[in-house]
Amino acid sequence: MLTWIAILILAALSTVAFLVGRRKALASAGGSSAKMHSLPGYYGTYVALWVGVPAALLLFVSIMLGGRLEHGLLTATEPPVLQQLSSEQKELFFEDAQALAEGRQLSEAIYEPDVKLALEAKANEARVYSNAFRQGTFALMGVLVLAGFLWTFPRLNKDFRARNRVEGWVDGLLLACSIVAVITTLGIILSLVWESLRFFSSVPPADFLLGTHWSPQIGMRDDQVGSSGGFGALPLFAGTFLVMLIAMCVAGPVGLFSAIYLSEYAGPKARAVFKPLLEILAGVPTVVYGFFAALTVGPIFRQAFNSLGGLFLGGPLNELGLYLGQVQNQMALVAGFVMGIMLIPFVSSLSDDIINSVPQALRDGSYAMGATKSETVKKVVLPAALPGIAGAFLLAISRAVGETMIVTMAAGLQAKLTLNPLETVTTVTVQIVTLLTGDQEFDSPKTLAAFGLGLTLFAVTLVLNIVALRIVQKYREQYD
Amino acid sequence: MPMNRDDSASHEAASAPGEQAAPAVPSGPSIKIRARDINVFYGEKQALFDVAIDIAEKSVTSFIGPSGCGKSTFLRCMNRMNDTIPICRVTGSIEMDGEDVNDKSIDPVVLRARVGMVFQKPNPFPKSIYENVAYGPRIHGLATGKDELDAIVESSLRRAGLWDEVSDRLMQPGTGLSGGQQQRLVIARAIAVGPEVILMDEPCSALDPIATAKIEELIDELREQFCIVIVTHSMAQAARVSQRTAFFHMGRLVESGATDEMFTNPRDSRTQDYITGRFG
Incomplete structure (x- = not known):
């Protein structure tokens, strides 16, 4: 929920940045777009991009990595009651603790009363972590928005080459898309190679390639x-x-x-x-x-x-x-x-x-x-x-x-x-x-x-x- | 048909097909190709209108005219290369030694062995020099053995003036030669099947002046054995190599006659305008 609000706020801030940037650039040229280096929209877009994109990227990364980070912090310390559990049960325990903290459906595992207490304690711990993490993310996003604005807005005037800068962003987008394709392929190859190495450590390659059974x-x-x-x-x-x-x-x-x-x-x-x-x-x-x-x-x-x-x-x-x-x-x-x-x-x-x-x-x-x-x-x-x-x-x-x-x-x-x-x-x-x-x-x-x-x-x-x-x-x- | 009718008749004849006479061929060389009432259509569009011309044996006839005037189209009628274009339709008669090439009894494949063709862009096959020249003799069964084929290849290359340049590398690809050499290779390829007529469609337009001079020299030599028809954009070339010239304009044959006469004293004002460079 909070995340959605953050996204909306970010979108609104970018829109404002666009309007403000456009207006300032126009004003510096006395309201005539013919005297400006680029069309007025480019100035607005330039500011909006710097305001919106870095914060949005940060939000994306934090959503992708947040769960893992929390999990790591949560499992760093094990309550003593867990010693009676097997490793799979422990894994389930921590997953349930996170689920409980986020109000998701728990697994069907049945816990002893003392374990259940520990579970609730861990769930509280998880809530603390996730709150802190989220607040940290939002604060950092705010800093990025402000920095983006301060970085770009003062530089706007009619001779600023906003069009070239915006086109630089487009270049970056195109590059990023092609990198995604390459990186995915590389990732697949690496995982193939990695798992194959594990396989070949138990079965010799010669037996594998030349064996007939x-x-x-x-x-x-x-x-x-x-x-x-x-x-x-x-x-x-x-x-x-x-x-x-x-x-x-x-x-x-x-x-x-x-x-x-x-x-x-x-x-x-x-x-x-x-x-x-x-x-x-x-x-x-x-x-x-x-x-x-x-x-x-x-x-x-x-x-x-x-x-x-x-x-x-x-x-x-x-x-x-x-x-x-x-x-x-x-x-x-x-x-x-x-x-x-x-x-x-x-x-x-x-x-x-x-x-x-x-x-x-x-x-x-x-x-x-x-x-x-x-x-x-x-x-x-x-x-x-x-x-x-x-x-x-x-x-x-x-x-x-x-x-x-x-x-x-x-x-x-x-x-x-x-x-x-x-x-x-x-x-x-x-x-x-x-x-x-x-x-x-x-x-x-x-x-x-x-x-x-x-x-x-x-x-x-x-x-x-x-x-x-x-x-x-x-x-x-x-x-x- | 009378040989020495006034040439202006052919212009009037354009509006009254069937009656028309061809421009005269001077006494001396006999007529190899006699075309009458040639109309060519590409789909709905008419490309040639009532073309009539006589082409003399053992001489060079050049077709000149601005781009798109139909001279190449007419050239391609003579060996029925237009058959390969599905939407193309040809009416009229082209007689070669008294036989209509458009007649049903004529196999275009056999006809094309008698009427060789050289194209604007050199188009050697992606084979060795030897195989390029041997291609025609092989498919027509002109040689009974390897020795005979070798002899045909050598004599064709000699007649095309290429032998001395390529005799030591006959097995190398024909596409590796220079543009002018490629064009002479293609001429050798055409000669190898022993044609009676050689059609050349702007054979020098892709070549530099030195290669062009060599081809022109070659054309002049080949004239002694073949009836040659050459389409060219260069009026200077027409004047240099041909004995007779035909001027095409907007799909019609405007004027044809002896080359020196046409260039010094054109009868039609359009011809005059074209050769003096006022259009085209």
Whole structure:
């Protein structure tokens, strides 16, 4: 409540600062804005910014950090009755103390009477801290407002370059926004690296990258099945690679050929129909592709292979027939096939852009030599576009490697080291999902393995993206 | 059609298509291309109006005129390059050796092997110098073996005056050459398929004066074997390289005739204004 009032007051003060600043600047020019360096509004904005923004930032920081600071002060001293409690109960105790102080709902924990007394004492302590903290914040905000005003207001006169100063603030805002993006990314990378380091301290990197046994459960008891735990991720990498390969076998040719059709052969009418349709395909959520794979494509493929297997039964290829007869719904082929369909619009729209950027002069040159359209496409357009198309393929690969939903639903969960597309395989992304869904503690190798996998995945896609973007960029430079 | 009709007839003819006669070609060289009643439309907009002209064998004919006057459009009619522009429509007849190039029986692909073209901006393919020249012979099956292809490449480069400069780096990319060399490479590429006509669309507009001089020299040599049509913005260039000149204005062929005559004694006042620099 008080915070809201503070915000309102701050807004009001800024408005006043704007009006006062504007008026003073105008007065210094004798009321004629033509004689001023900047428009009158800039002078007002300049003062208002200095009055409002630093105090607002302080308020924001204090709201973000206030709870933590209080918590730290509160837990610094433990009442003696707490010694009978476990560490989790203690944590709950302090949280409840803060909740009680702020009038929030308490947890469902039941406290002994003496603990309850201590809780109320702590709640009082918390109230004291938070009051002091809030008062301190408001006082400091007041100082900032005053300082901002005194810093700017006396300097206002008609020659003051208020416009440039205000634009400096805008620069700062733009910079801050871009820094947010960079810092967030950096933060994600650092947390990945940090948690991975914790993981690699219990599982050696070589075992992780090259081991062939993956069973990340850690048993509750020593005599449980699979309690040993195995963190050899090679089967996952193989599975990811296999699915990606199948996906690219579908998406590569289909996407490229449709791009060639769209950019070279399709008339304006066909293009107007096909291009938006492909873009709709790109907008389908991957989870929809996932159940399309699991419920439609999977059964169709299984039935096809099963009846194909029936043809071989009793013949010289009896073994093959038997094998095909027991193929399951979930297999690498289904996941890869559907993922390939998902990637078609991606490949085709990138390739289409690249083919379109091949200069018309090259096509004209080829036509003028008496080449047909097909010869021109094969011998001039495609070779010229090849580096860019390779870049598009690499980008598609990096998406295929990171794709999660389709493989989760259609590839299976068994970590097998195989290159047989009819087997169920599992991928890096699927394992991250299964490791982290549900209630988890973040201190066992099981959950930390997810970070190890995440880091590996991140490194691979990062390298792929860098290489791909380099290639695409280099190719673009050639014709601009 | 009579060869020596008064040229003023063609101006009147513009309003009465079908009746018109072409400007005369002097006795001596025979006529390679005979165009009549050529109208070109880009969508709704008409770009050429009733153009009629005779173009002589083994000589250079230049098309001059201000920007947007239709000279390039007309050039592109002669090898049906306008077919590649979907909204473009051409009516009228262009006879090459008595055969209408717009006739349904003519395959534009085959026609373009007979009528080579060089563009304003050098457009070598992103391939090696050798592959650039070998491109046409390969797709038309002109060489039966590697030796024969080598021979075609060498002779084409020689005729384009480029051989001495590139013979030691045939396998390097054609795009690495200088602008003037690229343009000569493109000319060599066009020659390699053995065309009868070479169309040049402002071939020197992207080149410096020295490279331009080389191309002009080359055009003068090539005239002995080919019928050359060149579109140019430079009247000096038209005067230097061509034997006959046609002046286009606002989509109409205003006047055509022997180059020296046209530059010293133009019949139409618009031609006079243009070549004396009063507009354009």
